[in-house]
Amino acid sequence: MNTESSNEKSQGTSQIEALAAKRIRHTRVNEVMTELDTLIYPGSQDSILLVCGPSGAGKTTLARHMVDAAIRRAHGELEAKRGIIPAIYTEAPSSGENDFSWRLFYQRILAQLDDDADSPKLVYGIDPESGRMNRSRAINRGTTLAALRTAVERGLRARQVQFLVIDEAAHIIRQTHGRNRLEIQLDTLKSLANLCGTQMVLIGSYDLYNLVSLSGQLARRIHVVHFERYRQDRPEDAQAFARCVSGFEKTLPELWGGKLTRHTKALHENTLGCIGTLSGVLVRAARLASMTNAWTTASLQRAFLTRAQHNRILEEILDGEAGIGPNLMYSADEFQLAS
Numbered sequence: 391m392n393t394e395s396s397n398e399k400s401q402g403t404s405q406i407e408a409l410a411a412k413r414i415r416h417t418r419v420n421e422v423m424t425e426l427d428t429l430i431y432p433g434s435q436d437s438i439l440l441v442c443g444p445s446g447a448g449k450t451t452l453a454r455h456m457v458d459a460a461i462r463r464a465h466g467e468l469e470a471k472r473g474i475i476p477a478i479y480t481e482a483p484s485s486g487e488n489d490f491s492w493r494l495f496y497q498r499i500l501a502q503l504d505d506d507a508d509s510p511k512l513v514y515g516i517d518p519e520s521g522r523m524n525r526s527r528a529i530n531r532g533t534t535l536a537a538l539r540t541a542v543e544r545g546l547r548a549r550q551v552q553f554l555v556i557d558e559a560a561h562i563i564r565q566t567h568g569r570n571r572l573e574i575q576l577d578t579l580k581s582l583a584n585l586c587g588t589q590m591v592l593i594g595s596y597d598l599y600n601l602v603s604l605s606g607q608l609a610r611r612i613h614v615v616h617f618e619r620y621r622q623d624r625p626e627d628a629q630a631f632a633r634c635v636s637g638f639e640k641t642l643p644e645l646w647g648g649k650l651t652r653h654t655k656a657l658h659e660n661t662l663g664c665i666g667t668l669s670g671v672l673v674r675a676a677r678l679a680s681m682t683n684a685w686t687t688a689s690l691q692r693a694f695l696t697r698a699q700h701n702r703i704l705e706e707i708l709d710g711e712a713g714i715g716p717n718l719m720y721s722a723d724e725f726q727l728a729s
């Protein structure tokens with residue numbers, strides 16, 4: 391390969407990397423973040439917040455962004471806030487066992503609580519010298535489930551964790567058999583929230599929504615946030631989706647040559663209005679184009695979700711929306727709310 395073509399190739403690769411790394415702050419993200427920001431505050435009664443939406447909507451990206459933003463904000467504040475971890479992101483483990491593994495779950499949280507070298511001084515369970523969680527007391531002393539749970543409670547309180555994001559929270563449901571057991575699992579989270587003043591933000595697809603109907607006592611404590619796709623039948627959604635396509639086009643103007651936005655309707659149809667899926671399709675299209683050094687409509691078509699993928703995702707979305715849509719909010723006339 392001569393130097394010129396190898397330079398072109400590495401330039402192409404870095405362009406695709408830039409496209410893959412691009413994060414668009416779109417309408418739905420703003421709506422969901424605003425709702426969560428409003429409901430996450432000390433003393434809130436909403437101990438569990440449920441964020442559900444279709445696969446590829448961008449839920450994980452949003453959750454990570456919220457946690458990073460909370461940490462950045464706290465670190466930008468007073469010196470007194472050193473050692474505080476305002477938010478933690480974790481994934482509900484899928485252990486391969488029949489039962490949900492609280493052990494693994496607690497270990498994951500402890501690993502993060504222990505990660506930050508700065509810490510509030512003179513706090514029980516935190517070594518003032520090293521600024522780290524006191525392993526001998528909090529972690530290594532006992533590995534029973536009860537000891538792990540106690541260490542997590544201590545850590546969450548000591549680090550003043552305001553909210554704990556549990557991504558892929560549907561793993562908790564899938565690995566739990568029987569309604570009663572599931573209620574116990576949720577109660578475990580609720581009591582962790584209440585004891586530590588840490589709100590639990592559960593993220594997942596529509597099957598998470600089933601948690602709401604578990605029990606009256608729990609239902610009262612769960613607030614549901616719907617991270618919806620952009621629907622083609624709503625003009626404001628179609629416009630917001632079009633702005634995202636345009637945002638992606640501006641990231642790599644030379645590659646798309648101003649011809650991407652003319653495919654907005656097809657992209658909306660194929661990706662079902664999910665921005666994560668749109669990003670995946672465009673990155674794939676850019677890679678396919680880089681093989682031939684030319685972007686064509688054909689490379690976009692080849693990058694699209696196949697009919698089978700599209701139909702499967704659509705089925706899940708329609709099922710989920712049918713479950714959540716009419717139940718999420720009352721219309722004003724049902725309660726005879728004054729306008």
Ligand SMILES: Nc1ncnc2c1ncn2[C@@H]1O[C@H](COP(=O)(O)OP(=O)(O)OP(=O)(O)O)[C@@H](O)[C@H]1O
Nearest residue numbers: 412413414444445446447448449450451666667669
């Ligand atoms: N706002 C955004 N701007 C650009 N790219 C995004 C955005 N949100 C998500 N993506 C991209 O889409 C991919 C999928 O998004 P993400 O994993 O957040 O979706 P998800 O809703 O969590 O999906 P799943 O239900 O499968 O877990 C991410 O890897 C990311 O690269």
Ligand SMILES: [Mg+2]
Nearest residue numbers: 449450451557
């Ligand atoms: Mg995800």
